[in-house]
Amino acid sequence: MRPSTRAALERSAELTGNNRLVDGMKLGESAINQATDDEHPEIRQWLSDHADDFVGQED
Numbered sequence: 001m002r003p004s005t006r007a008a009l010e011r012s013a014e015l016t017g018n019n020r021l022v023d024g025m026k027l028g029e030s031a032i033n034q035a036t037d038d039e040h041p042e043i044r045q046w047l048s049d050h051a052d053d054f055v056g057q058e059d
Contacts, residue, residue: 001042005031009046013053024054 008031016024035043 001035001039001046005035005039005043006046009043009050010053013050016054 008027012024012028012031014024015021015027032040032043
């Protein structure tokens with residue numbers, strides 16, 4: 001996966017985890033839509049591995 005795609009997914013998780021669901025989803029969706037077909041399996045795996053990153057975080 002390209003570094004820019006990974007960075008967008010990481011930021012998406014951060015936004016979503018901080019109760020900014022709409023912003024997080026928009027960013028994640030954009031990254032996925034711009035990914036190549038070759039990247040999709042790695043993105044699916046990353047999302048599976050990092051599902052907890054999208055859960056709310058307490059301050």
